[in-house]
Each structure stands twice: as C-alpha cells, then as structure tokens.
Amino acid sequence: MNKKLLSKPEALARWNGSLRNEHLRLSNPEVYLQVMRMATADLQDLELFDPLEVHDLFEQAQAAYSAALEEQFAHELYCRASSYNVVPVGGYRRIGSIRQGNYYEENRTEAFSCDGMVIQEPDRLRVVLRTSGELGVILGLQLIGTDGRVYHLVETARMVEGRMLQGVDDPEAYRVLIDLAQEAFEEKKWARYRLLRDRVRYSPFKCCPACCDSFAQREDCEKCLGQGFVTKNLGNARPANDGHLCG
Structure with a gap:
C-alpha cells in the first residue's frame, strides 16, 4: 500500500476500522493498544x-x-x-486443550504434532481437527460442538512478550492479587493493573457466583466460606466431595 495515495477521509476510515476491532480490543487489550498506536503513527x-x-x-x-x-x-x-483446558459444561474431565491456537486431544498418542487448529474466519472461530473435520465453533469462552455439546474454555496461561504467564494457586495470595488489582485500577495505574489482572485471570479460581465477592455479603456466604471466590473446574480430574468447586 502506498500511503501517499490515501486521502484524509480514506486514511481516517482505515484508522476507524482498526479502532472498531472489538474482538481484539476485548480479547487482548495490550495488543489492541499497540495496533492503534501504530495506526495513529501511520x-x-x-x-x-x-x-x-x-x-x-x-x-x-x-x-x-x-x-x-x-x-x-x-x-x-x-x-x-492463551492456553485453555476444554471442559464439558456440567462435567469434570477435560477432553483436550488449546495452546496458542493448536488443539491437543486429552488422550493423544503423537508426541509432536497437534490434533487440530483454531481457524479464524471473518464471522466465527472454528476448531478443526486434523483427521475428522470440525470439532465446533468458539463463542466467547465456550466451544459449541457440532454434536450440540457445550464446553468451557478455561484459561490457564498466556504468552506475553515471549513469556508464558501463569497465575497463583495459593488462595491467600490470590485474595491479595484481587485486592491489589482493584486498587491499581481505581488509581489508574495501568501497567501495574495489567500485571496483577493477568495473574488473577490465569489463577485456578473465579469470583464466587453466590456473593459476587461483595464485601457486605461474602462474610456469610456458604459457597465460598467468606473468600469471595471458588475453585475453577480445570477438568484435570473428577473432584472429591468438595463444596468449593464450581464448574
């Protein structure tokens, strides 16, 4: 593309096209901001x-x-x-995992090659298996199988600037992360907030669906026992009788 051939309205329309990339803005805000900085510099x-x-x-x-x-x-x-575990809704055993766009079956025998890929199309994301065709379509953080079954995509890590970032599995440390992230957000300390928020996201916990981590309600919450969060179902194994696990 020869930038000098663009008129001002054409250049602005192209910039607005990047600005309206909602999937990138909400799925990876940091990359979105980098794209917009480059578009503005252009x-x-x-x-x-x-x-x-x-x-x-x-x-x-x-x-x-x-x-x-x-x-x-x-x-x-x-x-x-990101990396995700693919866990059946209402179930506990994951059927596979997605790592940086590659799909791996849970009980795979091949050591090096992936079993499928996430294919991005203009209006949808599909998981296509190498040998048997389409597995399903990704909507939000769910995989809707071609057979109608629904699976959660549970994020476990994300590659950021060449480093694989993961969360923490200690409940007390996780509570501290939540509070520090909220404090950084309220103070608009974006760099610190991004770092803390990412570690919150990749940790094996999620906000309690009963009390929603409300300070006024969580103390008496029977589901999370006052923690404000419950354990994610990562699909690693069928859990014991643990009231804290929430699928």
Missing part, C-alpha cells in the same frame, strides 16, 4: 492531520483501551496467545 506520517487531530485520535484509542480493561471480564473472548 496517520501522522501522512501529514494530513494537524498535531491536535493526531492527539485526539490517540486519546480515543487510549479511552477504548481503558474501557476494555474494565469490560474484559464481562465480555471474555478467546485469545490466540
């Missing part, structure tokens, strides 16, 4: 926009990014950089 290089216009565009991108940090837990989406 506009600046065209010399079609004055400095105030460029500044306003960057502020729009920053606002969209900041909103994504707040919205992300309510609109969680599949992210290619």
Whole structure:
C-alpha cells in the first residue's frame, strides 16, 4: 500500500476500522493498544492531520483501551496467545486443550504434532481437527460442538512478550492479587493493573457466583466460606466431595 495515495477521509476510515476491532480490543487489550498506536503513527506520517487531530485520535484509542480493561471480564473472548483446558459444561474431565491456537486431544498418542487448529474466519472461530473435520465453533469462552455439546474454555496461561504467564494457586495470595488489582485500577495505574489482572485471570479460581465477592455479603456466604471466590473446574480430574468447586 502506498500511503501517499490515501486521502484524509480514506486514511481516517482505515484508522476507524482498526479502532472498531472489538474482538481484539476485548480479547487482548495490550495488543489492541499497540495496533492503534501504530495506526495513529501511520496517520501522522501522512501529514494530513494537524498535531491536535493526531492527539485526539490517540486519546480515543487510549479511552477504548481503558474501557476494555474494565469490560474484559464481562465480555471474555478467546485469545490466540492463551492456553485453555476444554471442559464439558456440567462435567469434570477435560477432553483436550488449546495452546496458542493448536488443539491437543486429552488422550493423544503423537508426541509432536497437534490434533487440530483454531481457524479464524471473518464471522466465527472454528476448531478443526486434523483427521475428522470440525470439532465446533468458539463463542466467547465456550466451544459449541457440532454434536450440540457445550464446553468451557478455561484459561490457564498466556504468552506475553515471549513469556508464558501463569497465575497463583495459593488462595491467600490470590485474595491479595484481587485486592491489589482493584486498587491499581481505581488509581489508574495501568501497567501495574495489567500485571496483577493477568495473574488473577490465569489463577485456578473465579469470583464466587453466590456473593459476587461483595464485601457486605461474602462474610456469610456458604459457597465460598467468606473468600469471595471458588475453585475453577480445570477438568484435570473428577473432584472429591468438595463444596468449593464450581464448574
């Protein structure tokens, strides 16, 4: 593409197309912000926009990014950089895992090759197996199988800047992470918030569905016993009689 051939309306339309990439904004806000910074720098290089216009565009991108940090837990989406356990809804044994876009069956025999891939199309994400065709379609953080069965995609880690980031499995440390992340968000310390938020997400716990981690309600909550969170069902094994596990 020859940038010099773009008119100002055409360049702005292209920039707005990147701004409206909701899947990227909500699934990976950090990459979204990097994309928008590059798109804004490209506009600046065209010399079609004055400095105030460029500044306003960057502020729009920053606002969209900041909103994504707040919205992300309510609109969680599949992210290619992440690893997931594929766990049946209402079940405990995972059927496989997805790692950076590659699908691996749980009881696989091949040591090196993956068993399938996540294929991104304009209007959907499909998991296609190498030998038997489509396994299902990903909607949010669920896999809807071609046979109608539904599976949770439980995030366990994410590749960030070449490092595989994971959470913590100690309940007390997890409680501290939640509180520190909330404090960083309220103070708009985004770099610190991102670091803490990521470790919260990859940890094997989730917000208690009964008390919603409400300070006023969690003390008497029988489901989480005052912790504000319950254990995620990672599909590793059928659990013992443990009232804290929530699928």
